[in-house]
Amino acid sequence: MGVMLALASAVCYGLADVAGGLLSRRWSFGRVALVGQLGGLAVMLAVAPFVPAPAVSSTALGWGALSGVGTGVGMVLLYRGMAHGAMSVVVPVSAVGGTALPVLAGVLLLGEQPSRLAWVGVAAAVPALWLVSRTGGRAGPNAVAGxxxxxxASVGIAVQYFPLALAAAGAGWWPLVAGRVTATLTVLPVALRSASAGSPPQHRFRVLAGAAGSGVLAAAALTCYQLATRQQLVVVAVVLSSLYPVIPVLLGVTVLRERLTRWQRAGLLAAAAAVVLLTVS
Known part of the structure; x- marks a missing residue:
């Protein structure tokens, strides 16, 4: 069950990234991100009271809040890097780093000991993320900045994942609520500085609803991830949840009829192998 929850997290995050990316072409990314966080916060506030939470502690809320800071920082830096025109650099670097750092933390700080088969799966997942995320285009003069x-962004993603796994199960979903609050506060200054990027007035409601929906998907992704860490090693849950870059690629092929590069095909095969290895380990 933990494996399925982690994969569900990856699917939700992948869909949220696609929606957020498309909407950011019609409106400023800072405001799309802010509305998304508010949408996720609203849903978490509506659902959390109905989830059993016999032992809500300040420690659990603190871990959740720290996770939300990571979400906000990771999102802002990822979008800024893509704005530099260095998508072929920033996306794979953030994906690989955001996976490797929590894995190391799980082993070094939590003392987790994945099986040999699981380690092979981790070893397959890291290059898979790099290959799948590569767009094949030139990074341009802003490659270093990207x-x-x-x-x-990879540090932000790592901070998003690792502290959330430390929140006690007795706190229910309130650590997720705390995370949405701090993520919103982290993104807010960027949203206030960014100018509205021309969403036509007749489509404004659609854009707002779409942005809120992407935030709900992202909140669902973190919820699935947190539940997965309670049934699976953090190392395994992080790797499987971090396979979300595969989703935009698959949507591009199936919906937009895009052609894969040979490196992306190799990445998809490696990702599939990683899922199988981590599932059976």
Whole structure:
């Protein structure tokens, strides 16, 4: 069950990224991100009271809040890196780093010991994320800036994942609520500084609803991930949840009829192998 929850997290995050990316072409990314976080917060506030939470502690809420800071920082740096025109650099760097850092933390800080088969799966997943995320285009003159943003985003993603796994199960979904609050506060200054990027008035409601929906998907992704960590090693849950870059690629092939590069095909095969290995380990 933990494996399925982690994969569900990856699917939700992949869909949220696609929706957020498309909407950011019609409106400023800062405001899309802010509305998304508010949408996720609203849903979490509506659902959390109905989830059993016998032992809500300040420690659990603190871990959730720290996770939300990571969400906000990771999102801002990822979008800024892509705005530099260095998508082929920032996306794979952030994906690989955001996976590798929580894996190392799980092993070094939590003392987790994945099986040999699981380690092979982890070893397959890291290059898979790099290959699938590569667009094949040239990074351009801003490659260095994009790489730095990618590294920063990877730290944010790692901070998003690892602390949330430390929140006690007795706190229910309130750590997720705390995370949505701090993520919103982290994104807010960027949203206030960014100018509205021309969403036509007759489509404004659609854009707002879509942005809120992407935030709900992202919140669902973190919920599935947190539940997965309670049934599976953090190392395994992080790797499977981090396979979300596969989803935009698959949607591009099936919906937009895009052609895969040979590197992306290799990445998809490696990702499939990683899922199988981590599932049977």
């Amino acid at each position: 790489a730095m943003d990618g590294l920063g």
